[in-house]
Amino acid sequence: MPIVGSFLSSIGAVPVQNESNELAGIRAALRVLEQGKTLALFPEGRVCNHDGLCPFQPGWAYLALKTGVPVVPSIIPRRGKIYMQIAAPWTLKKVQRPRQEILEDLNAKLFSQIDQMLKNL
Structure with missing residues (x-):
């Protein structure tokens, strides 16, 4: 494209x-x-060809932890009119070397929150 x-x-x-x-x-x-x-960032790293979420990639969590910037969970549903739903920001403590298990935990937390936001549409 x-x-x-x-x-x-x-x-x-x-x-x-x-x-x-x-x-x-x-x-x-x-x-x-x-x-x-x-x-x-789009944590899935790509556009999914189905209505559900694809697995999230850990890059977003790595970037947030390395810099200590807030994460603002948001969704842009692909139904009807285009709009955006924004959740409360997360404040993450800056970490010099983020461990894999922390990235995985954050990925699971974000996936759960985004999934819930989509279900509540």
Whole structure:
């Protein structure tokens, strides 16, 4: 989708998950957050082809813990009119080296909250 890619680049989007350049994407995302800018991520890392949620990737949790920025759980349902539902922000303590089990716990917590938000539509 060259048009979508061009649009996303023009608004400052940073591709974070790209198998050939994943580390560069993570570094770019860290720079955005360290500059105090907003970074929107889709924790599934892709668009799902069904109504349910796909498994979440841990990159969002890693970035939040490394920088200590707040996480704002949000959903943009793909039904009818386009709108966004935003939950209360999470405040995470900055961690120098996030452990895998912490990333997995945060992933499960976010997945549960997003799933509940979708069910309550």
